[in-house]
Amino acid sequence: MSFSDSDSSSYGGEYKNFRQISRERLLQEMLRSARTGDSKSTWKVLIMDRLTVKVMSYSCKMADITQEGVSLVEDIYRRRQPLPSMDAIYFIQPTKENVIMFLSDMSGKSPLYKKAFVFFSSPVSRELVAHIKTDSSVLPRIKALKEMNLEYFAIDSQGFITDNERALEELFGDEEDSRKGDACLNVMASRIATVFASLREFPFVRYRAAKSLDVTTMTTTRDLIPTKLAARVWDRLTQYKQKIEHFPQTETCDLLILDRSIDQIAPIIHEWTYDAMCHDLLNMEGNKYVHEVPSRTGGPPEKKDVLLEEHDPIWLELRHAHIADASERLHEKMTNFISKNKAAKIQHGSRDGELSTRDLQQMVQALPQYSEQIDKLSLHVELAKLPQDDMNAVNNMRLLGGVSETKKSSTGAFSLKFDIHKDLVEKLNKGELSKDEYPCMNDPSPTFHGTSHSSSPLHTGPSPAPHSMRQRRNPTWARPRNSDDGYSRWSCSYSCSLS
Structure with a gap:
């Protein structure tokens, strides 16, 4: 039995968009890796939970899964027919309930499946690993136990969501529930971090700072949400830096975390696309x-x-x-x-x-x-x-679509600012974003955006510039929307808005 992160995907050669990277990780790193040794030519059962089913469905089609040797897809929480002659691939969240269900399937004298390849969608705790190891009947039946670190939904070739539909209510609602809010932040941080694990990108983690503490302004819990989320994302990324093979050791891109206060008009009006x-x-x-x-x-x-x-x-x-x-x-x-x-x-x-x-x-x-x-x-x-x-x-x-400046009413009492996200990304890309308003979690690295820092007092030569593990270097976020290269809205800068 081995416990490690999944092997790194090769991002050399041609540029791959976000959904392609997600798809290849699921099909090659997970499903294809189970076709080894005596399991190479046999059909397998794929078992998932409610969330991982959605993760898979956003990136892969049933034909893709079948082509990788899966003959049956099952829900871990439904009663399933024993198939003792077949191996099973588990793609599940690392929760106590899921681990209990897995052990129930594979323990005892009559397990449901012959062997099990277990892939967790995000980092699994030591306690759960220890719980698995306590069942001596299960251990010989585990062919792989790995962290996929892929717990987001690739909604298209350029974007993703983390499926936190109640985040606005749980984080900013009138009735503050610290436990719900804390749990929501943990889930969001974990899922955002898995995006960078899949892309093999190590970002500068920037966030919108809370209001200044003074006698007239009181900082509330809500003001600190971007700060808290940034800290948790950063914590998970530093763990990836130590655990994941070929993960960048210096920054390759920017992550900017904002909350709804930066764009209050969006929930009121419909998007126009x-x-x-x-x-x-x-x-x-x-x-x-x-x-x-x-x-x-x-x-x-x-x-x-x-x-x-x-x-x-x-x-x-x-x-x-x-x-x-x-x-x-x-x-x-x-x-x-x-x-x-x-x-x-x-x-x-x-x-x-x-x-x-x-x-x-x-x-x-x-x-x-x-x-x-x-x-x-x-x-x-x-x-x-x-x-x-x-x-x-x-x-x-x-008539409002082309407006990019502040529009004020005749009384001056109401104003709208359009394209504020574009303004922020432009400043971020040029290195002009205010460090006071948008501080960074990371310690300075040797080189980024053309700015050099000495890594030690003895450092005398130039530091190599860190670069993205993906092939494409030139940012494309500012291209016209009618660009036909397929990547007109993709860049190495990521903006995460808590909407």
Whole structure:
């Protein structure tokens, strides 16, 4: 039995986006590593809890999992059929309840599975490891016991969430509950840290400082939340620095932790992008949307489930566009498609006349592309389709979209600041962010952002500049949103907002 962190992924060669890195870690470091020795050619059972199922589903498809030798996926908390001839892969959170369930599965004379490969989603405590070691019947059946350190949801190629939906209430609510708030901070810190474990990045941990202590201003518990979260993230990162092989020993990027006070207007107004509007105004389950399509047999409309994900090129192109701009561009796409596709052109142009044999031949040849494209375009046309009152409000919002300076009312009593996150990231990238307002948890390292520090009194030569373990060096966060390189919103600076 071995207890160690999972082997480091190779990030050399081509640049990999965030979801690709997460996917490769799950498939290669976890599932593929279980296909060794006498287990190489046998099918396995994958057992997960509620959270790790979501972690897996955001990065991998069922076909990916099956390809790695998994024939069955099970919930650790459901009653399961014994499969004593098969090995099991456990991908679970390191909780006492999960460990008890695992030991129940694998202990005694009749375990549910032959051997077990256990992967924890975040660092496991010494107490739980000791608890596992106390069961002598289980130890010989454990083929691997590792920390994956992957406990976030890769929602797309560039972003992630930590699934703390009640964080705002638990951290900033009227009725302060120190135990709930403390537990919430611990979970958030652990999950944020696993992002950097997966990326093999060691950040400067910056945070928005609490108000100054003086006779007129009292610092509250809420003011200290960014400070507390930054301290806990930093604590976990220093542990990774010691435990994880090939983890950077000097800083490679910035992490900036903010709270909602930096952007109070966002919860009041809706986001204006196509992506945000879909999630705000439609009845969606995650990324799944159910819409009606005309019946091919002439009957009533049929319901169809679609996933608004990156495999849909139209969604990929329009999701970050302003809703009014997305509507215009979609209209142009539909018009352009009808003018160029033979099947669409003939169908729209020959409604009042009969089709010739040549027309029919050209239409049949163009049908595969027509069916695929018209399905995709029709889906998004229906999604831009809001009631007129809502569309009027959306179109009026567009007038505010380009404002980046403070807008004040005639009385001067109310003001809005737009693009404040962009301003902060720009200053952070240039090294101009105030150290008093946004202090750093880290001790100075030899070199970062072009600033040198001596590591010791005897240091005489230049220190090598630390760099990201990922291949791409140039930051892309400031590129236009219509950039076609696929990484237009990704950079080596990370901003974490407690919303």
